[in-house]
Amino acid sequence: MNIVFLILVHWLIVLTLAPLFTGVITKVKAFFAGKKGPSVFQAYFDLQKLFQKSSVYSSTTTWIFRAAPIVNLAAVLVLSLLVPVGVLKAPVQFAGDIFLAAYILGLARFFMIAAGLDTGSSFEGMGASREAFFSCLTELALFMNFITLSLVARSISLSTMIGADFPLSWKLMGPILLLVAASFFIVILAENARIPVDDPDTHLELTMIHEVMILDHSGVDLAYMFYAAIIKLFVFAGILVPIIFPIQTGNITVDMLVFLGAMLVVSIMIGVVESVMARLRLNRVQNLLLIAFALAFFGFVVKMWKG
Amino acid sequence: MTSWVDASCIIIVFLSLIILSNYRVVAMIRVFAIQSLVLGLLPFFMHASCISSRDVLISLITLILKVALVPSILFWAIRHVSMRAEIKPIIGFGSSIVFGALIIAGAFWISLSLKLPGKPVSDLILPCSLSTVLLGFMIMVTRTRAVTQVLGYLIMENGIFLFAVSLFDVMPVLIEMGILLDIFVAVFIMAIVVNHINEEFEKSAESIIPKIGETF
Numbered sequence: 001m002n003i004v005f006l007i008l009v010h011w012l013i014v015l016t017l018a019p020l021f022t023g024v025i026t027k028v029k030a031f032f033a034g035k036k037g038p039s040v041f042q043a044y045f046d047l048q049k050l051f052q053k054s055s056v057y058s059s060t061t062t063w064i065f066r067a068a069p070i071v072n073l074a075a076v077l078v079l080s081l082l083v084p085v086g087v088l089k090a091p092v093q094f095a096g097d098i099f100l101a102a103y104i105l106g107l108a109r110f111f112m113i114a115a116g117l118d119t120g121s122s123f124e125g126m127g128a129s130r131e132a133f134f135s136c137l138t139e140l141a142l143f144m145n146f147i148t149l150s151l152v153a154r155s156i157s158l159s160t161m162i163g164a165d166f167p168l169s170w171k172l173m174g175p176i177l178l179l180v181a182a183s184f185f186i187v188i189l190a191e192n193a194r195i196p197v198d199d200p201d202t203h204l205e206l207t208m209i210h211e212v213m214i215l216d217h218s219g220v221d222l223a224y225m226f227y228a229a230i231i232k233l234f235v236f237a238g239i240l241v242p243i244i245f246p247i248q249t250g251n252i253t254v255d256m257l258v259f260l261g262a263m264l265v266v267s268i269m270i271g272v273v274e275s276v277m278a279r280l281r282l283n284r285v286q287n288l289l290l291i292a293f294a295l296a297f298f299g300f301v302v303k304m305w306k307g
Numbered sequence: 308m309t310s311w312v313d314a315s316c317i318i319i320v321f322l323s324l325i326i327l328s329n330y331r332v333v334a335m336i337r338v339f340a341i342q343s344l345v346l347g348l349l350p351f352f353m354h355a356s357c358i359s360s361r362d363v364l365i366s367l368i369t370l371i372l373k374v375a376l377v378p379s380i381l382f383w384a385i386r387h388v389s390m391r392a393e394i395k396p397i398i399g400f401g402s403s404i405v406f407g408a409l410i411i412a413g414a415f416w417i418s419l420s421l422k423l424p425g426k427p428v429s430d431l432i433l434p435c436s437l438s439t440v441l442l443g444f445m446i447m448v449t450r451t452r453a454v455t456q457v458l459g460y461l462i463m464e465n466g467i468f469l470f471a472v473s474l475f476d477v478m479p480v481l482i483e484m485g486i487l488l489d490i491f492v493a494v495f496i497m498a499i500v501v502n503h504i505n506e507e508f509e510k511s512a513e514s515i516i517p518k519i520g521e522t523f
Binding site: 175 | 310313314316317318320321324325328400401404405407408411412415418430431434
C-alpha cells in the first residue's frame with residue numbers, strides 16, 4: 001500500500017480517537033467526585049469552539065510565540081507516526097527511531113518553553129523553568145525505559161521494542177515488564193501534566209506547569225496546543241498498552257477491540273490515580289521522577305541478571 | 308508459579324524503595340505492612356503444587372505478626388508522639404533514591420558469586436533478598452527518627468526472611484521463628500521507649516521554658 005495513504009489513515013485515526021481518550025479520563029474523575037461530569041465528547045466541542053475563534057497576540061511577543069503551537073502540533077503528529085495504533089503498524093519505523101521520538105518531544109518542549117519566555121511574563125517564565133527542570137528528570141526515566149525495552153526486544157526501533165511485531169512474553173520477562181510498565185506509567189503522568197505532577201484543571205499560580213505556559217495563547221493557537229497535548233497523551237498510552245497487554249490473536253477485529261479495551265483500561269487507571277491522589281508538593285515531584293528512573297534502572301539490572 | 312515468585316520478589320524490593328523515598332511515617336508503616344503481606348503469601352507461591360502444614364504455619368505467623376501486630380504497635384507508638392514525618396534525613400530523599408538504585412545493582416552484582424545449597428525456586432530470590440537487606444540497612448543509618456530506624460530494621464528482617472524462604476527445604480523453621488520473636492520483642496521495647504522519651508521530653512520542656520524566661 002502507498003505510504004502516503006498509510007500515514008493519512010494513521011493520522012485520521014489518531015486525530016479522531018485522541019479526544020475521546022481524554023474524555024474518558026474526565027468522566028472517570030467526575031464519577032469519583034460524585035458528579036455527572038461533561039460528556040466524553042467534550043474535548044471535540046472544545047476544539048470546535050477554539051478553532052472558530054481568532055487569536056489575540058500581546059505586543060511583546062515575537063514570531064516564536066506564534067510558531068510554538070504549530071511546531072508543537074506538528075511534532076506530536078510526527079511522533080504519532082512512530083507508534084503503532086492497535087492493528088495499524090507504525091507507518092515510519094527504522095532502527096534508532098527511539099532517539100527521534102525522544103528528540104521530537106524535546107523540540108516540542110523547547111518551543112513551548114521559548115514561547116512561555118517570549119511573553120515576558122514572570123509567571124510564564126516560572127512555568128517554563130519548572131517544565132525544563134522536571135522534563136530533564138522525566139527524560140532520564142524515559143531513556144532508561146527505552147534501554148531496558150530495547151535489551152528485552154533486542155531492537156532499537158520503537159514499534160519492534162513495544163512488541164507490535166512480536167508480543168513480548170510476560171511469562172519469560174514478567175518481572176522486567178512489570179517494572180518498565182510501572183516506571184512508564186509515572187513517565188506518562190509527568191510528561192502529560194497529569195495529577196501527581198501537575199494539575200490539568202486548575203489555574204492556581206503556585207502549582208501550574210503546563211497550563212501556565214499556554215496561558216497567553218488563545219483561539220486557534222490554543223486549539224493547537226490543546227490538540228497537541230491530547231494527542232501526546234494518546235500516543236504515550238499507545239506505547240504503554242502493548243507492554244501491558246501484549247495480546248495478538250491475528251484476527252483484525254478482535255485485535256482492534258482488545259486494543260480499544262486496553263486503552264479504556266489505561267484511561268480509567270489514569271483517571272483513578274488522578275482521583276485518589278493529591279498533587280505532590282512541588283519540591284517532592286523530583287522524588288517521584290527519580291523513583292520512575294530507579295524502577296526502570298532496576299528493570300535494567302534484572303534484565304542483565306536474567307541474561 | 309516461578310513467575311509469581313519473581314513478581315513477589317520484585318514487588319518486595321520496589322516497596323523497600325518506596326519506603327526509602329517516603330517521608331511520612333504513617334505511609335511508611337502501611338507500605339511495610341503491604342511488603343510483609345507479599346512476603347507472607349510467598350510460601351504458597353513457592354510450593355503451589357503441594358502446600359504443607361509447615362507453609363501454612365509460617366505464612367500465618369508472618370501475617371499475624373508482621374501485617375497486623377507490628378504495624379499496630381508502631382501506630383500506637385507514634386500516636387502520642389509528634390513523629391509524623393522524617394524531617395531531616397542524613398542523606399536527602401532524592402540522593403537516597405539514586406543510592407538505592409545503585410545498591411540494588413550492587414546486590415545483584417554480589418549475588419553473581421554467591422552459591423546457594425539446593426536449587427532455589429527462582430533465581431531472583433537471592434539478589435532481591437540481599438537488596439532488601441541493604442536498603443533496610445540504608446534506611447536505618449540515614450534516618451534520624453527512632454521509628455524510621457526501627458522500620459529500617461524491620462525491612463532488613465524482611466530481607467532475611469526472604470532469604471530464609473529460599474532455603475526453606477534445608478533450613479529448620481525454628482531459626483526463622485527465633486528471629487521473628489526477636490523482632491517482635493525489639494519493636495515492643497522500642498514502642499515503650501519512644502513513649503517514655505516523649506513523656507520525659509515534655510516534662511523537661513515544661514521545666515526548661517520558665518527558666519529561660521527568668522534569665523532574660
